[in-house]
Amino acid sequence: MTTTLDIVLWVVVPYVCLAIFITGHAWRYRYDKFGWTTRSSQLYESKLLRWGSPLFHFGILAVFAGHVMGLGIPKSWTDAVGLSESVYHAMAVSVGLLAGLATVVGMSLLIYRRRTNGAVFGATTRMDKTMYLVLGVVIFFGLWNTIGSGVLNLYDHYDYREGVSVWFRGIFTFQLHPELMAEAPFPFQAHGMAAMLLFALWPFTRLVHVFSAPLFYLWRPYVVYRAKSERFGARAPRRGWEKSEKTRR
Amino acid sequence: MRVMAQMSMVMNLDKCIGCHTCSVTCKQAWTNRTGTEYVWFNNVETRPGQGYPRTYEDQEKWEGGWTLTKRGRLRLKAGGRIKNLATIFSSPKLPSIEDYYEPWTYDYETLTNAPLQEHSPVARPMSLITGKDMNITWSANWDDDLGGSELLAADPILAKVSDKVKLAYEQTFMFYLPRICEHCLNPSCAASCPSGAIYKRAEDGIVLVDQDKCRGWRKCVTGCPYKKIYFNHKTGKAEKCTFCFPRIEVGLPTVCAETCVGRLRYIGLVLYDADKVLEAATVTDPKDLLESQRGVFLDPFDPTVMREAERAGIPRDWVDAAQRSPIWALISTFKVALPLHPEYRTMPMVWYIPPLSPVVDVVQETGEDAEEAGNLFAAIDTLRIPVEYLAELFTAGDTEPVTGVLKKLAAMRSYMRDINMGRPGDPSIPAAVGMTTGEMDAMFRLLAIAKYDERYVIPPAHAEQAHNLEELATECSLDYDGGPGMGGSGPFGEGSGAGTPLAVENFRVLKDRQTSDTTAGAGTGPATRVNMLNWDGRGTPPGLFPGRDGPPAEPRTESAPDGQDTP
Numbered sequence: 035m036t037t038t039l040d041i042v043l044w045v046v047v048p049y050v051c052l053a054i055f056i057t058g059h060a061w062r063y064r065y066d067k068f069g070w071t072t073r074s075s076q077l078y079e080s081k082l083l084r085w086g087s088p089l090f091h092f093g094i095l096a097v098f099a100g101h102v103m104g105l106g107i108p109k110s111w112t113d114a115v116g117l118s119e120s121v122y123h124a125m126a127v128s129v130g131l132l133a134g135l136a137t138v139v140g141m142s143l144l145i146y147r148r149r150t151n152g153a154v155f156g157a158t159t160r161m162d163k164t165m166y167l168v169l170g171v172v173i174f175f176g177l178w179n180t181i182g183s184g185v186l187n188l189y190d191h192y193d194y195r196e197g198v199s200v201w202f203r204g205i206f207t208f209q210l211h212p213e214l215m216a217e218a219p220f221p222f223q224a225h226g227m228a229a230m231l232l233f234a235l236w237p238f239t240r241l242v243h244v245f246s247a248p249l250f251y252l253w254r255p256y257v258v259y260r261a262k263s264e265r266f267g268a269r270a271p272r273r274g275w276e277k278s279e280k281t282r283r
Numbered sequence: 284m285r286v287m288a289q290m291s292m293v294m295n296l297d298k299c300i301g302c303h304t305c306s307v308t309c310k311q312a313w314t315n316r317t318g319t320e321y322v323w324f325n326n327v328e329t330r331p332g333q334g335y336p337r338t339y340e341d342q343e344k345w346e347g348g349w350t351l352t353k354r355g356r357l358r359l360k361a362g363g364r365i366k367n368l369a370t371i372f373s374s375p376k377l378p379s380i381e382d383y384y385e386p387w388t389y390d391y392e393t394l395t396n397a398p399l400q401e402h403s404p405v406a407r408p409m410s411l412i413t414g415k416d417m418n419i420t421w422s423a424n425w426d427d428d429l430g431g432s433e434l435l436a437a438d439p440i441l442a443k444v445s446d447k448v449k450l451a452y453e454q455t456f457m458f459y460l461p462r463i464c465e466h467c468l469n470p471s472c473a474a475s476c477p478s479g480a481i482y483k484r485a486e487d488g489i490v491l492v493d494q495d496k497c498r499g500w501r502k503c504v505t506g507c508p509y510k511k512i513y514f515n516h517k518t519g520k521a522e523k524c525t526f527c528f529p530r531i532e533v534g535l536p537t538v539c540a541e542t543c544v545g546r547l548r549y550i551g552l553v554l555y556d557a558d559k560v561l562e563a564a565t566v567t568d569p570k571d572l573l574e575s576q577r578g579v580f581l582d583p584f585d586p587t588v589m590r591e592a593e594r595a596g597i598p599r600d601w602v603d604a605a606q607r608s609p610i611w612a613l614i615s616t617f618k619v620a621l622p623l624h625p626e627y628r629t630m631p632m633v634w635y636i637p638p639l640s641p642v643v644d645v646v647q648e649t650g651e652d653a654e655e656a657g658n659l660f661a662a663i664d665t666l667r668i669p670v671e672y673l674a675e676l677f678t679a680g681d682t683e684p685v686t687g688v689l690k691k692l693a694a695m696r697s698y699m700r701d702i703n704m705g706r707p708g709d710p711s712i713p714a715a716v717g718m719t720t721g722e723m724d725a726m727f728r729l730l731a732i733a734k735y736d737e738r739y740v741i742p743p744a745h746a747e748q749a750h751n752l753e754e755l756a757t758e759c760s761l762d763y764d765g766g767p768g769m770g771g772s773g774p775f776g777e778g779s780g781a782g783t784p785l786a787v788e789n790f791r792v793l794k795d796r797q798t799s800d801t802t803a804g805a806g807t808g809p810a811t812r813v814n815m816l817n818w819d820g821r822g823t824p825p826g827l828f829p830g831r832d833g834p835p836a837e838p839r840t841e842s843a844p845d846g847q848d849t850p
Binding site for chain 2 (some may be wrong): 074
């Protein structure tokens, strides 16, 4: 039995948040390329950053990969390749714990640094603080799910791969299952809802730098040349006097 | 052969008096903003000294520039592409603000609102980073004029010259080294940029940072061995010397060159073969880098080069300018200019004429004739220390080219004295340094007379391309995104959307003021905002205080037609 509240929480809110996520990024990219940056504070302080930042970033990258697996790949697929439930569980919990721990330690270091170093704190915007709060809540419930459900088994063998994952994939395939989230244990609900909120905030925070991950660097030539005519907003020169021998500029 | 043109600079260090006028005018023009308080696109260092940021030349510490791999290939000294990306979350070799200095202002308010008291109130220094009171301990030129000689021990170049000679050397001489971005042919900053935001302009070789593409990964700061890329800590973007490209494009010299009191800067074009750059930067012995870089430059008088230049789309007047270029003359004809730290393998394009004056001073102190060629030649040969120091700066430690240049300068000094004294010039003096009297006269003219249009041979960007330049609007001035008649300002209110080109705004405001019979800005719509820079002070037009949510209130008088009939 799905109530109106369930539909609002697990259908309407996700779509609204995702819509804000997508249009927000399009808007930000169109109108605020100059503000699209990591806003690094390494110039002010680097001793704590040296540990905190890689721990957090590599941790969260591993967490992201885990979510791609856990949310993106249906259980039937892993069953089909013969990955048993217990093996999958052990793998997910161990890697998840490790990644989660690295993320939390890294983030704690970074927040400590941000609060105690005057220069870094001075460069912290209100949006940064809001974002840290929401991100912290998301990470807290995420880690709690791994520990509480995966290790301590407090939620009666709740299998998110048959609940949360199906609901999440359904959002993108338009097969809506609000009832699955309504039945899920509270920490899973909280994790999902906080994540949706984070997605809605995302385009308006420094988190946009995630989408500038410069993987292209591995392939591009070292030195970039640019001619004026290629400049943004400029138009090709009009046809005028031409050389007898056609040459390319 | 792939001919490209490079706008470059030569500085004659003999003429630098260390007045910092270039630094100050550059700062006023480019970096007098928050976030760039510590940024000096142009700075002047006293040598010997630590430089700015401190000890930046110690590449074992900062890992800037390029290095050769065991297999003889060129690689970024800070690591290859994968290592570069892997260390993106915390750049391991980034100078901190302490390596530059903590910028500050003074609490001037105290001076005006302090109560009456026995002692004068004091404006205390306040950090521009934290906003708190601070002690000033360091700045961009703290060791100016060898102030605090205990700091000299940290000069990485001095460390290479042996310990024994240090003291003697410190008593011997000092000189000034003005530095801007080198606009290298093989820029390691651009190669380090993960986003590809740093680019070299194909027309004139000026290296720029695309502020819209920079994502603040700050790898370029590590990559540049000259530490001439700065991180704007407010915008989170990299900034660097622009070679004053808006001025260069219309044929004006850079601000630092224009305002140089000693007139020691030369600006001009060099043609070079882009296909040979990598090979030249990869020669095994660093001491060969000077010669290999000279080999990359192309003789603008060579008919083959001229033909290839035309094929590469370089306009004829640019080739003419390359022929008249003082840079080509100083680097390749007279061979008196040397690159700064060629061993970084970035192929720098701001070159220096090493200073002879310290040698002259020493000879003078001994009571000997300091303008006699024989005395000077002997001094250059025996004053091992200054020559070694200069060689570490300009030739990767090879003293021979430095000695050669100093002897040419000494010969010129001696030869010209005869002429100035009304005696016939002694042709044996130029001959001693392998020059003819004609060449010596020409070199003297370029180095000593150096009129404005001989120092600066800057062909303007080409007329057919003028409509691409920021400062010139040659096409319909309404023709830009969101321009007048296209809805005014952007969808998210005042200031959103693409910026209005400078020339358009000026044009419209001026026209409005010249043709209107009311006060300027009396119309409606966002285009009637009053530009405070050229507001004539008459009346209070509504555009002076636009409403928060929309166009200003209705004008009290009918405005002149705005924009609609503009051609």
